[in-house]
Structure formats: C-alpha cells, structure tokens
Amino acid sequence: MKLLCLLTLPTVALSFNSPSAFLRRPVHHSPSTPTTLHGEYGASGTSFYTTTEKQDSYDDLDTILDAKCPDPMLRTVICEMLDACADITEALRTALVTVEGSSNTFGDAQLSVDVIADNIMWDACKDSKVIKDGASEEDPIVRTLNPDQEYTVCWDPLDGSSIVDNNWAVGTMIGIWPKSTGLIGATGRDQVTSLVALYGPRTTVLVVLDDGVYEFTYGCTPEGCQLSDGTFAPWICSRKDIKISEDCKxxxxxxxxxxxxxxxxxxxxxxxxxxxxxxxxxxxxxxxxxxxxxxxxxxxxxxxxxxxxxxxxxxxxxxxxxxxxxxxxxxxxxxxxxxxxxxxxxxxxxxxxxxxxxxxxxxxxxxxxxxxxx
Structure with a gap:
C-alpha cells in the first residue's frame, strides 16, 4: 500500500499516543470576547458536533478486514480501491484546478483534477488482480479490462466539480458488483461492497463490510499513522459499525x-x-x-x-x-x-x-x- 502523504493537518487529528503540542496550547480570550457556546451571538443551539471520543489505540486496515471481510478477493479489491483513493489524495494536494481543454460524454468541461482522478482509477482497475470490468461516470461505458477476473467496478472519480475550485470538500464514489450479475440488469442491492471517499482536511473512506459500515482514515505522516504499538499503517479504522438514527434535525x-x-x-x-x-x-x-x-x-x-x-x-x-x-x-x-x-x-x-x-x-x-x- 502507498505510504507517502503530503497531509499536514491530520497530524494533529490522528496523534494517537500523546496530545499534540498544538492541542496543549492554552487558549486566551479577550475580556470582551464571549466564551459561552449559546446565546444571541454564540454558537447556534442547533449546531451538531461529533460525539466520537479519542481512543487509546486504533486498528489498522488489515486487522479489520481479516475480522470483518473473510473473502480474500473482496479484501483485495477494497485494498486496491483504497490505494487509488490515497493516490487521488496526493494529486489533490498538488494539482491546480484548471480547465483541461476537453469535455466528457455529456459535454461538460473537464477539470485537470477530474482527469487526474479518473486516470488513477482506470490505472488501478487495469492493474487489479480481481477487477474484470470498469466504468467511469466521465465516460459511462463498461469496458472489459481483465476478462478472467471477478468484479465490475463503477466510479465517479471526483464528485464536486462545481465546488472543487472553491477548495471545498469533494469525493470519490465506488460501487462494486460481482461477475455473476455484472452491471446491466443488476440492482444496487447486488453490490458486494461500496466505498465513498471524502477529501477534506483529512481523507476518510466509508466501506461496507460484512456486519456494517466502517470508516478508514488515511495516513497523517510520510510513514503512515502511528499505532499504539509504535508501528505505522497507511490506513487506520477511525470508526466502527456506524449507525444512522431514525430521526434527524x-x-x-x-x-x-x-x-x-x-x-x-x-x-x-x-x-x-x-x-x-x-x-x-x-x-x-x-x-x-x-x-x-x-x-x-x-x-x-x-x-x-x-x-x-x-x-x-x-x-x-x-x-x-x-x-x-x-x-x-x-x-x-x-x-x-x-x-x-x-x-x-x-x-x-x-x-x-x-x-x-x-x-x-x-x-x-x-x-x-x-x-x-x-
């Protein structure tokens, strides 16, 4: 798996063994600055903040997949897609958002980052050990890449072309179907798994595993994320078995x-x-x-x-x-x-x-x- 990473902000968010010096820095308030969370000029009473608490240690990707995804071929395609998301992360940190000078099937102008992300996905599928067919939202044709392999993979390489120039969060969506159904004539329920990557201050990816939805966070240092035993891993499991409540606001x-x-x-x-x-x-x-x-x-x-x-x-x-x-x-x-x-x-x-x-x-x-x- 890829270990190189240019991210700097997640170093703070994913320091597992000791708080960052930045987090220990005292906060000084001006006497005239209100410190209450609520009130006329404070934070809205309808704001929603995470309830996820910091853990003493985090499982790496391999540990979770070994426990929650017994099918070795499915583990392989998940790892291959996560590698592609890591490469897209690197590209987004260095590529400018400019018009590529070409358009996709729908006549929409393509941006440099769209093309880069799409090429990364195609390369990952062509080099795959388990992917048979691929189809991109940029060019929606199912193309056979490795005839003897198992999965059909469909992806939107970089959703959010209208907001990526603002430097807002964008993402990659990936659906994976088995050879037994292929894509045409299948339904979304036939998917063996799906992944959605979010590229923001940190890169996180949601993955469907055997018993639910798990979130993986991409490495925070060139070596990867440091685990409690002192070793490093490019992906750690940041949240397990995520649930969406029946009601919302x-x-x-x-x-x-x-x-x-x-x-x-x-x-x-x-x-x-x-x-x-x-x-x-x-x-x-x-x-x-x-x-x-x-x-x-x-x-x-x-x-x-x-x-x-x-x-x-x-x-x-x-x-x-x-x-x-x-x-x-x-x-x-x-x-x-x-x-x-x-x-x-x-x-x-x-x-x-x-x-x-x-x-x-x-x-x-x-x-x-x-x-x-x-």
Whole structure:
C-alpha cells in the first residue's frame, strides 16, 4: 500500500499516543470576547458536533478486514480501491484546478483534477488482480479490462466539480458488483461492497463490510499513522459499525428548483424551516450525504420534475451511497415510487434517478409528501 502523504493537518487529528503540542496550547480570550457556546451571538443551539471520543489505540486496515471481510478477493479489491483513493489524495494536494481543454460524454468541461482522478482509477482497475470490468461516470461505458477476473467496478472519480475550485470538500464514489450479475440488469442491492471517499482536511473512506459500515482514515505522516504499538499503517479504522438514527434535525435539500413544480417538496422545505432543522448543504453529493455518518443523522433530498429533472447517476452515485446508508440503518427512496433505490434495475450505464436518502423517518416523510406514497 502507498505510504507517502503530503497531509499536514491530520497530524494533529490522528496523534494517537500523546496530545499534540498544538492541542496543549492554552487558549486566551479577550475580556470582551464571549466564551459561552449559546446565546444571541454564540454558537447556534442547533449546531451538531461529533460525539466520537479519542481512543487509546486504533486498528489498522488489515486487522479489520481479516475480522470483518473473510473473502480474500473482496479484501483485495477494497485494498486496491483504497490505494487509488490515497493516490487521488496526493494529486489533490498538488494539482491546480484548471480547465483541461476537453469535455466528457455529456459535454461538460473537464477539470485537470477530474482527469487526474479518473486516470488513477482506470490505472488501478487495469492493474487489479480481481477487477474484470470498469466504468467511469466521465465516460459511462463498461469496458472489459481483465476478462478472467471477478468484479465490475463503477466510479465517479471526483464528485464536486462545481465546488472543487472553491477548495471545498469533494469525493470519490465506488460501487462494486460481482461477475455473476455484472452491471446491466443488476440492482444496487447486488453490490458486494461500496466505498465513498471524502477529501477534506483529512481523507476518510466509508466501506461496507460484512456486519456494517466502517470508516478508514488515511495516513497523517510520510510513514503512515502511528499505532499504539509504535508501528505505522497507511490506513487506520477511525470508526466502527456506524449507525444512522431514525430521526434527524439536519437537512440537505438539492434540486430546490423542483419545488416550483412539486407542491409537496415546497411543503417539505417549509416543514424543515418551520421546525428549525439545521441546513447543511454544500452542493457536493459526497459531503452532503457523508455527514449522515459523522453526525449519525440527516436527510438528503433530490426529487425530480418535468422542468427540473433529477441528474444523479444510479450506478455511479445513488447505488454506492444507498448501500452504505441502508447498511448503517438508514433508508433510501427512488423518489417516485417510494421504494428503495437499491431495488431499481440498472438498465443503462448512465441511468439517472431522483433520490432521498438518510434517516428512515425523514425518508418516509419525503415519500408521503413528495412521492405521495400511501
């Protein structure tokens, strides 16, 4: 596995054996500076902070996979995809965000970082010991790479092209299907696993394993992350068996233009505001759904209408995230029938879908108000 890393901020976040000198530095407040967390000018009472406590030691990737993923081929493809995410991390730290001078299949201008991330994914699949077919959201054609191997891998190499120039968090989404189903004619439920990487101040990746969803954090030093025994590992397991609660007070509303055509969606948005839900929406699918795993709650909605059709890709975006959310106890909706997005048959590589995803009771509310499911 790759061990090189240019990240500096995570050195603070992932110092496992002793607090950083930075964290020990005393905080000085001006006498005129309010120190209360709440009040007229303090932090909002609807703010949500992590409840994850620092551990004395962390398991590395191999330890978790040995315990939670007995299939050696599946362990291999997970490690290969994590290696690719590590390489994309390095590229994002050094590549400028500029127009590449070319466009993808949909006519969208490609950015330098999009192309780099996509090339890294293709190279990882071509060099794989277990991947048979690959398909990229940038060029949605299933291509056979290693005919005798097992898995079909679909990926969105760098979701968030409209916000990456702002230096906001972006991510990679990966769905993995077995040879027995392939992609066309399969559903999201046929996936053997899925991974979603978030590239922010640190790189973290959600992975579906046998008994739930686990988060892995990428190395904080050139040697990797230091474990309690003094050894180093490129990936540590930062959170285990993550759960998404049935209720939430965080909402991320996409495609709000559709509220002009869908009275139920407008009513739903009004409900969120009237009931003082907290808006957490960046316009990037990965950070806007990933927060459900860090806050253990939340709902993301992207309905469709004739004037404002949904544009999410079923195979590259909705299915990988759908598997993660449902494995963590959340719920998904296909945005029309109210059924799980994981049960929608993939009839075309570039198939689009509406989506609601997250805390189960809020997805049910979406179904009742927007899909008119009775």
């Amino acid at each position: 965080i909402f991320a509303p996409a495609n709000m233009r559709a509220a002009q055509d869908l009275p139920g969606y407008k009513e739903l948005l009004d409900h969120y505001m009237k009931e003082k839900y907290t808006l957490r929406y960046s316009g990037g699918l990965v950070p806007d759904v990933y927060q459900q795993f860090t806050k253990n709650q939340g709902v993301f909605s992207n309905p469709t209408s004739d004037a404002s059709p949904a544009k999410l890709r079923l195979a590259f975006e909705a299915a990988p995230f759908g598997l993660l959310v449902e494995k963590a106890g959340g719920k998904t909706s296909d945005g029309t029938s109210g059924g799980s997005v994981l049960d929608v048959e993939i009839k075309a590589v570039d198939q689009r879908t509406p989506l609601c995803i997250g805390s189960a009771n809020e997805v049910e509310r979406f179904n009742d108000m927007v899909c008119m499911v009775k």
